[in-house]
Amino acid sequence: MNLQGFLNDCAAIEAVAERIYLRLASSPSIEPWLRSVFQQLAEDESGHSRQLNSAALAFEQTEYGLKRIAHHRVVELLDEAEALLQRVKEDAVGAKEALACSIELENKFRKIHLDQATFFDDEQVMKTFNSLARSDAEHLATLQDAIAKFKRGEKKT
């Protein structure tokens, strides 16, 4: 497998995350303040996806050692994100569960970005993965705040 395929699969995960957040941002069962949180997250993911796709362009011929790059983990994570997207599309996920699932996914994104960042010979790709991991961490903080706010709201009613 070449590095381009790997980076494109990483970009695909970001694109699925974008669709999950967009769908949540337009869900009538979710309160407006929380919908705008998801809207902002969706915009970030769209940027990440573009960033990875354009990084991928440079690596058509570049092979990577299978042991070093955990491509199977990216594929598994993509499946997992797609399964959540499917459930979100069916309106099967309430606000609280959506937040919990998003936190779980962002945690996994962050871990994979951090782990993989150390394996790239290309400095630019390494920097991209480190910056993605920072953004995942910001998303986690945003989602943790949102879930705390959501729980406070639940207590009042």
Ligand SMILES: [Fe+2]
């Ligand atoms: Fe992202």
